[in-house]
Structure formats: structure tokens, C-alpha cells
Amino acid sequence: MAWREDLRRVRVIAWKDITTERRSKAGFNSVVALAVTILVLFGFALGPEAQALRDAAAGAMWLAALFAGVLAFNRSFQVELESGAIEPLLLYPGSRWTILAGKLLANALFVGLMLAIVVIVGVTLFQVAIPKAWPSLLGLFALGAVGLVVLGTFYAAMSSRTRAREVLLPLLLFPMLVPVLLAAISGSKALLTGDLMHEAGAWIRLLIAYDIIFVAATLLAFEHVIEA
Amino acid sequence: MNETAATMNVPRSRAWSLFGVFAFVALIAAQAYAVLTSPADRDMGHLQKILYVHVPAAWITFLAFLVVLVYSVRYMLRGQEKDDLLAAAAAEVGATFNGLTLVLGMIWGKPTWGAWWVWEARLTSTLVLFMIFVGYLALRSFVDDPQQRAQWSAAVGAFGAINVPIVYMSVRWWRTIHQIQSSPSTMDSAYVLGLRTNAIAFLLIMIYFIRRRYELARLRRATELIADAAALGGM
Amino acid sequence: MNAESSLAIDAQGIARRFGARWYLRGVSLQVRPGEVVGLAGANGSGKTTFLRVLATLLKPNAGAAWVYGHDVTRAADDVRRHVGFLAHTAGLYEDLTALENLRFAAEMLGRSPDGLEASLDRVGLAHVAANRVRGFSAGMQRRLALARLMLVRPRLLLLDEPYANLDAAGIDIMNAVIAEVRNAGGAALLVLHELAPAAGMLDRVLTLVDGRIAAEEHGPAANAPPAASTLALASPAGAR
Numbered sequence: 140m141a142w143r144e145d146l147r148r149v150r151v152i153a154w155k156d157i158t159t160e161r162r163s164k165a166g167f168n169s170v171v172a173l174a175v176t177i178l179v180l181f182g183f184a185l186g187p188e189a190q191a192l193r194d195a196a197a198g199a200m201w202l203a204a205l206f207a208g209v210l211a212f213n214r215s216f217q218v219e220l221e222s223g224a225i226e227p228l229l230l231y232p233g234s235r236w237t238i239l240a241g242k243l244l245a246n247a248l249f250v251g252l253m254l255a256i257v258v259i260v261g262v263t264l265f266q267v268a269i270p271k272a273w274p275s276l277l278g279l280f281a282l283g284a285v286g287l288v289v290l291g292t293f294y295a296a297m298s299s300r301t302r303a304r305e306v307l308l309p310l311l312l313f314p315m316l317v318p319v320l321l322a323a324i325s326g327s328k329a330l331l332t333g334d335l336m337h338e339a340g341a342w343i344r345l346l347i348a349y350d351i352i353f354v355a356a357t358l359l360a361f362e363h364v365i366e367a
Numbered sequence: 368m369n370e371t372a373a374t375m376n377v378p379r380s381r382a383w384s385l386f387g388v389f390a391f392v393a394l395i396a397a398q399a400y401a402v403l404t405s406p407a408d409r410d411m412g413h414l415q416k417i418l419y420v421h422v423p424a425a426w427i428t429f430l431a432f433l434v435v436l437v438y439s440v441r442y443m444l445r446g447q448e449k450d451d452l453l454a455a456a457a458a459e460v461g462a463t464f465n466g467l468t469l470v471l472g473m474i475w476g477k478p479t480w481g482a483w484w485v486w487e488a489r490l491t492s493t494l495v496l497f498m499i500f501v502g503y504l505a506l507r508s509f510v511d512d513p514q515q516r517a518q519w520s521a522a523v524g525a526f527g528a529i530n531v532p533i534v535y536m537s538v539r540w541w542r543t544i545h546q547i548q549s550s551p552s553t554m555d556s557a558y559v560l561g562l563r564t565n566a567i568a569f570l571l572i573m574i575y576f577i578r579r580r581y582e583l584a585r586l587r588r589a590t591e592l593i594a595d596a597a598a599l600g601g602m
Numbered sequence: 603m604n605a606e607s608s609l610a611i612d613a614q615g616i617a618r619r620f621g622a623r624w625y626l627r628g629v630s631l632q633v634r635p636g637e638v639v640g641l642a643g644a645n646g647s648g649k650t651t652f653l654r655v656l657a658t659l660l661k662p663n664a665g666a667a668w669v670y671g672h673d674v675t676r677a678a679d680d681v682r683r684h685v686g687f688l689a690h691t692a693g694l695y696e697d698l699t700a701l702e703n704l705r706f707a708a709e710m711l712g713r714s715p716d717g718l719e720a721s722l723d724r725v726g727l728a729h730v731a732a733n734r735v736r737g738f739s740a741g742m743q744r745r746l747a748l749a750r751l752m753l754v755r756p757r758l759l760l761l762d763e764p765y766a767n768l769d770a771a772g773i774d775i776m777n778a779v780i781a782e783v784r785n786a787g788g789a790a791l792l793v794l795h796e797l798a799p800a801a802g803m804l805d806r807v808l809t810l811v812d813g814r815i816a817a818e819e820h821g822p823a824a825n826a827p828p829a830a831s832t833l834a835l836a837s838p839a840g841a842r
Contacts, residue, residue, distance in 0.1 A: 143710055151709040155695065162697040220698075226659055227750070230687060232679040232711040290526070297519050301509045310505050310765035311523060314498035315530055318537040325541060338544050345540070347534060354531060361520040363443055511621060514661070598624050599617050599664060 145237050152241025157248060159218055166214065167249060174207035174257050182264050189266050196265035197327035201283070201320060202260070204254050208287055209308055211249055212295035215242050220299060234364035239293065243354070244262045256282050267331055275339060276330045282346035283323035289350065290315050293357040296364055322346045370448055372596065375589035377582050383575070390571035397568035401561030413501040414478055419561055421471035423569035424464045425493060429531070431461025431573060432496065435503075436528030451517035452588065454524055455507060456580035460573060462500040468493055472537040488539040495534050513588070607672075610635050610758050610789035611656060615665035617813075618651055625651040627813035628665065635757075638780060638790045638803050643810035650690065652810070653760050656791070657687040669758055686756030686783075688764055692743035696736040700727055700746050703735060707750045721749045725775055740767035742829040748779060759783050759790035765799035773799045 160166050181199035186192045219225040226239065258280065262269065270276065291312055298308040326342035401419040408415035438454035441447075472490050473483050484490075502521050510516040611633035618626040625648040633639050641649050654660045656667055658678040666673065683708065704718045706789040709830050722728045725745040735743065744767055751759075764776050780790050780803060794800060809817040 148710060151706060155706050157697070158702075159695055159697045168653075200422050218695070222696055223689065223693040224695055225693070226687075226689055227693045227707070228710075229659065230657065230682050230685075231707075232682040233710070233712075292530075294523075297506070297523075301506075307505065307509060311502040314495050314534075315526065317495050318530070318533045321541045323535045325544065339541075341540060345537060350382060352529065352533075353526070356526060360443065360525070363518045364522050366518075389627065595619070598619075599627055 145234055148231075148233060148237040148238040149244065152238055153244040156215065156218075156245035160214075160245070160249065163218075167211075167252075170207050170214075170249075171210045171253050171256050173210065174203045174253055175260050177203040177206055178257060178261055178264060192265045193267055193331075194328075196261055196267045197324045197331060199265065200254075201259040201324050201327070204250070204257050204284075205287060205313075205316065205320070207253060208250050208291060209312065211246065211253070212288075212291035212312075213299050213304055213308060215246055215292060216299040217297055218238055229365070234277050235365055236358040238365065239296070239358060239361040242292050243288060243357075244261075244294050247285060250284045250288050250291075251281065254280055270331055270333065272330050272334060272339075275343070276327065279323060279326045279330065279339065279343055279346070282343060282350060283319055283326075285350045286319035286323070286353070287316065288345055289353045289357055293361065293364070296361070318345065318349055322349070370588070370592065372589045372592040375449075375592055377585045377589075379582070380532060381581075385577055386475055386571075387579070388574045389570070390575045393571055394565075394568040397561075397564040401558075405558055405561050410429055411479065415476060417471055417475050417560075419565050421468060421475060422562055423566045424468040424471065425489075426481070426566055427569050427573045428461055428465045428493065428496065428568070431457045431577070432500075432528050432531060435461065435524045435578065438526035442517060442521040443525070444568060448513065448588065449585065451520060452584040453577070453581050455520065456577050456584055458500060458503050458524065459580055460576045462497065462504060463576075464573070465493065465497045465500055467564045469497060479535050486542070488535070488542045491533040492531075495538070496531060499530065503527060513591075514524070608635065609633065609668070610622055611667070611669060611791060613652075613656065613665070613667040615698070616652060616655055616662045616667055617664035618648075618655060618660060618662050625813055626655070626662070629810070629813070629815055630665075631808060631815060633758075633789050633791055635787050635789050636784055637716075637805045638784055638809040640794070640797065640800060640804045641791060641793045641810060642795075642797065642807055647810040648717075648813045649810050652761050653687075653762050653791065654689075657685055657760050658682060659687075683754070684757040686751035686754045686759050688744075688751055688759075688761045690762055690766075692740075692747040694735045694738075694743055694746060694750075697734060699732050699734050700738075701731040703746060704750055704753070707753050711753055713753055721752065722746075725749045726771060727823070741769060741772055744768060745772060745775065748776065752779065756783060757786075757788040759788070759792075761790065762793045763795055764792055768799075777803055779828050 178199060181195070181203065182192065185195045185199065216225075219228060261267070291308075294311045294315075295308055298304045298311065301307055322342040322345045326339045326346075329339045329342070371376055398419060402416050404421075405416060407413050434457035435454050438450045438457065442450040442454065469490070472493070476485060476487075476490070477483055480487075503520060506523055507516055510519060609632055611631065613632070614630050616626050616629045617624065617788050622778065625646075627648075629648070629652055631639075641652070643649050651660065655662050656669060656674060657683050661675055666675070669681045670684055672684075674681050695706070698706065700722060702716060704721060705715050708715050708718060719728060719731060722731050724746055727742060727745055727749070730738070730742070735746065738746070744764075748764075759780060761776075761780075764780075765773055768776060777800075780792075783790060792800060792804070794807075797804070805820070807819045808815050809819075811817075
């Protein structure tokens with residue numbers, strides 16, 4: 140019984156986050172716009188020679204998604220903090236991990252959408268050919284997105300309540316995301332160039348392990364972090 | 368959680384002062400032994416001697432992070448502020464040894480690889496670890512409420528520690544997949560004894576530093592609690 | 603468990619600070635079921651902080667408190683099941699409609715989503731059920747927050763300046779809700795800036811000065827403007 144209640148809370152919180160974000164004018168659109176702008180700037184920094192751009196495409200796309208994503212993560216708690224809605228939220232009796240789980244789902248959706256747009260724009264700007272192994276590429280992107288979202292959301296729960304939130308979130312988050320970035324970028328690069336060394340599989344397994352470990356760890360630790 | 372100044376206070380003990388003296392003596396002795404008795408390496412020459420500090424410092428860095436993990440988890444399970452203070456002390460000591468490891472690694476690397484920095488697996492992982500330490504310490508400096516600071520640090524410290532092996536693996540794969548030659552790092556048996564004795568000496572130093580830092584933190588907290596009690600006086 | 607578990611509120615020596623400043627310096631009070639108690643005091647006297655400690659939003663630095671026998675620090679979830687808390691800010695989701703805000707609360711509380719329209723009607727917001735909260739006045743937001751609070755079916759009301767921003771009709775609704783909870787055997791603690799809107803509702807008024815209870819008025823006197831002596835106490839006393 141308690142399980143079903145918890146799942147219901149997760150679903151409700153995810154719905155609430157998605158709906159409020161959809162209806163707010165700013166939000167998602169500006170995050171996507173920022174990601175695209177960053178991609179273009181990478182183009183200027185690394186181009187205009189075609190081969191150089193193709194080599195750097197995977198890295199540029201993931202970094203653009205990361206930098207724009209940082210904004211999205213802080214926003215996912217901003218709404219509640221600004222309107223004071225965090226207090227009523229904490230006053231509903233029940234497991235705290237459901238709050239994080241709901242926000243993880245909503246953020247995964249947003250980051251996934253943003254990543255999709257980044258890929259479409261990136262593949263165009265950086266003159267990348269779509270490989271035969273694009274389903275694997277899709278899977279890699281999904282796993283990488285989860286990796287970004289899990290710790291991004293968790294650390295934002297803390298950083299958004301400090302006085303230095305803009306600098307603290309990247310400072311905490313970026314070193315922790317090194318495995319995700321290495322796996323996602325190297326794996327993407329490999330798949331985009333035909334994966335002659337069959338390395339993509341290893342990177343995908345690393346991402347799966349990372350995702351499982353940190354989804355579990357964050358759900359366990361969330362109540363310590365949200366109540367304080 | 369409801370600590371008093373009395374339970375926080377920790378008197379300076381003679382036993383630990385003696386231990387500190389012993390640790391420093393051991394360090395000097397181990398270094399002298401290693402530097403004076405080790406032969407010149409056929410490739411590195413006497414540059415090899417820097418490894419007698421660099422390698423133990425690296426081991427201590429990882430060990431310190433392990434202490435951070437253990438005490439962070441302990442804090443989350445038991446909620447005792449002392450565990451948080453010990454974890455923070457270990458993080459500071461660890462970060463210091465981490466910086467030392469990196470600098471010595473770069474000094475050793477310049478003549479060896481010809482550059483101040485190469486993206487070699489272990490050096491790079493150590494750099495990422497340093498960034499994680501810095502994040503942990505930055506978080507602590509931005510949070511004023513002791514309980515919030517302890518709760519948040521525990522989560523960040525534990526997660527950072529869990530991530531260390533994952534970071535190391537991912538950086539190593541990143542290197543080997545691009546078929547970069549791994550650095551000449553295996554030690555000749557002639558050097559092993561010197562390394563081991565220095566490792567033990569460094570371990571003693573680490574324990575001493577963490578202990579002193581922890582004592583200082585507890586004393587600070589005890590004075591805060593005394594001030595609290597004074598402010599509430601006459602309840 | 604506290605021996606007197608029949609007490610709605612049993613607070614002993616609650617102290618709380620933020621940074622270097624102590625907002626509560628040892629507040630002890632008791633509220634019995636069926637009582638409606640007012641908590642008055644100047645700005646910064648700690649009234650809101652105390653309410654938030656009872657509502658389990660803050661942990662005290664010293665002291666302990668129980669709500670119907672449940673410790674506010676150790677049995678927070680049990681406390682939350684019985685408490686309806688109304689804060690300064692309504693804490694609503696501005697991009698959701700009034701009905702959606704209530705539905706979210708109902709789902710989070712495990713209550714059925716039926717009867718939400720009736721709840722809105724009760725606080726006079728039925729005509730804006732499908733409007734986003736962003737356009738609501740402060741008074742309307744307060745009413746919606748009240749409707750949300752009632753979904754808890756609280757046995758204890760902790761209300762922070764409940765009459766702020768309310769017109770006469772709103773004040774009547776607020777008092778009706780307080781009366782309903784009281785008549786059902788519950789209790790209420792109201793943080794008040796002025797006593798007039800609560801006329802006739804209060805059994806007692808306690809005054810907080812500088813983080814401590816300084817005065818208590820009972821019965822009819824409780825509903826009069828503060829006495830001159832209380833006013834003198836209400837100005838910050840010299841050095842700490």
C-alpha cells in the first residue's frame with residue numbers, strides 16, 4: 140500500500156513540475172536557446188575547417204547540454220523557493236525521496252528534449268553524418284542525460300538554497316560528472332565514426348553503472364538534504 | 368545533535384603530542400633512509416627520489432578520502448556532529464596532500480615527459496579528485512547553519528568518495544582506448560622498501576594532522592556552544 | 603511520548619537562533635484541546651519562528667515541544683498529519699489553477715479528489731476555480747491556502763497572521779474555520795499583529811517580548827486592545 144502511495148506522489152510531483160514549467164513563459168525555451176547559442180560559439184572556437192568540427196562535434200554537443208542544463212537544474216527548485224511553495228511541500232507527511240524522484244523524472248524529460256534539439260542543431264552545424272548505429276547513439280544519449288540529471292538535480296537542491304548558487308552548482312557538479320562526460324563524449328564520437336574499436340559498449344556499461352549507483356545514492360540521501 | 372560544550376570539548380592530550388613527535392621523527396628517518404640508500408634509476412636518475420614523497424602523498428590522499436566517506440556515512444546514520452567535524456578535518460588534510468601530489472607529479476613529469484602536464488590516467492584522476500575536495504570545502508564555507516552544513520557535507524563527501532573509483536576507471540579507459548602509452552611507473556624492487564617505510568611514515572603524519580585539525584574544530588564548536596548557553600542564560 | 607498527550611501543544615524551553623541572533627530564548631506554553639490562543643508581540647519578537655518550530659519547519663536549538671503527544675523533532679510526520687499551518691506567504695504554484703493547486707495537495711495527502719469544488723466554494727473561490735493563481739490578489743491566495751490547509755483535516759491550526767489581506771467576508775470565513783476546528787475538539791494558535799479581527803474568538807493571548815513569554819491575558823480582556831502595561835513590555839527591553 141505504501142508503495143502505491145509513494146508512486147502516486149512521484150507521479151503527481153513530476154506532473155506538477157512539468158505543467159508549471161510548460162506554462163511559465165521563460166523556462167525551457169531560454170534553456171534551449173542558451174544551449175544552441177553555446178553550440179554556435181563552439182563552432183566559432185573550433186572551426187571553420189570541416190574535419191576539426193566533425194572531430195569536436197560530440198564534445199561540443201555534450202558541453203552545450205551541460206552548461207545549459209545547469210540552469211535547468213537550479214530552476215527546478217527555484218519555482219518552489221521563490222513562491223514559498225517549498226514549505227507546504229515539506230509539510231505533506233510521507234517519504235521525502237518521492238519529491239526527488241518526481242523532479243528527476245521531470246528534469247529527465249526536459250534535459251532529454253533539450254539534448255534532442257542540441258543534437259539536431261549540432262549535427263547540422265558540425266557537419267556530422269548520421270551513423271548506421273543511431274539506435275545505440277540514442278541509447279547512449281538517454282543514459283548520459285540521466286547521468287547529468289541525477290546529480291544535477293540533487294546538488295541543485297542544496298545549491299539553490301545558498302547565497303552563491305550560480306557558482307556553487309557547477310563547482311560541485313562538474314568534477315562529479317567527469318565519468319558521464321567521458322563516457323558520453325567518447326561513446327558518441329566512436330558511434331559517429333563507425334565504432335571500429337567496439338568501445339561504445341564499454342562506455343554504455345559504464346553509464347548504466349553510474350546511473351544506477353547515483354540514482355540509488357541520491358534517493359537514499361535526499362531526506363538528509365531537503366529537510367536541513 | 369544536542370551537544371553541549373562539555374561533550375564537545377576535547378582536552379589536549381600528551382599521548383597525541385608524543386605521537387606527533389614520533390610521526391615526524393619517523394618521516395625524517397624514512398625520507399633520509401630512502402634518499403640516501405636508493406640507487407639512481409637507470410632512466411630517471413636521482414629524479415626518482417621525488418617519488419618517495421609523491422607516491423605516499425597520493426596514497427594518503429585516497430586514504431583521507433576514505434575517511435571522509437566513512438565518517439560522512441556515519442554522520443548520516445547517527446547524526447552526531449563530531450563525525451561531521453572529523454570528516455571535514457580529513458577533507459582538509461586530504462586536499463592538502465592532494466595538492467602536494469599534483470605539484471610533485473608535475474615536477475617529476477617535466478623532465479620525464481617533457482611537459483608540465485600530460486593527461487596521464489593517474490595524474491588526471493588526482494586532479495579531478497582535487498576538484499571534488501575543493502567543491503566539498505567550498506560548500507562548507509557557503510553554509511552557516513552547523514546542522515545544515517553537516518547534512519549537506521555528508522552527502523557531498525560520500526558521493527565524491529563513491530565516485531573516485533568510477534572517475535579513475537573512466538579516465539584510464541579514455542587513455543587506453545586512444546592507445547596512448549601508459550607512463551613508466553612500475554617500481555623496481557630496489558625501491559619498494561623505501562616506498563613502504565615512507566608510506567607508513569606518511570600515514571602516521573596524516574593521522575596526526577587529522578587529529579589536530581579535528582581537535583581544533585571541536586574546540587571551536589565548544590566555544591560556540593558556550594556562547595549559546597550564555598545567550599540563553601536565565602531561562 | 604509526553605505524559606500529557608492530551609495537550610494540543612506542550613512546548614518547553616524552545617530556543618532558536620539564526621546566525622548570531624536569538625529569536626526565541628526559552629518559550630514554554632501549553633494549549634489544551636478546545637482552546638483558541640493568540641500569540642502577540644512586536645515585529646521580530648519571535649512569534650513566526652515559534653510557530654514554524656511547532657509546524658516542524660524548523661528545529662529548535664534547545665528545548666522540546668509536543669503536538670498531541672508527538673515530538674516535533676522526532677515524530678515530525680505524525681505532527682504533520684494533525685497540523686494545518688498557514689504561513690505569511692501562501693506558497694501556491696502560480697502557474698497552476700486554484701483547482702489544480704488543491705488537487706495537488708489532495709493527491710499528496712492521499713485524499714480523494716472529490717469535493718474539491720466544494721472546498722473552493724467554502725472559501726468563496728468557486729468562481730475562479732479554473733483561473734491561474736498568478737492573477738490572484740493576496741486575499742484570494744490566502745483563502746486558497748486556507749482551503750488547502752483544511753484538506754489535512756487538522757486537529758491543530760497554526761496560523762501566522764491569518765487575517766492579513768482579508769476583507770470582512772474573508773475574516774468571517776477564517777473565523778468560521780477556526781470555530782469548526784475548535785468545536786470538533788481541536789485547538790488553534792494564532793500569531794497576531796492586531797487583535798480586533800479575532801474578537802470573541804480568543805480564550806487567551808500570550809505576548810512574546812524579545813523571545814520570551816512576557817504576559818498573558820485571559821477571557822474578555824484577551825479580546826481588548828493590549829493594556830498599557832503590556833505595551834510598555836512590548837518595546838524592546840534594554841540590554842540582553
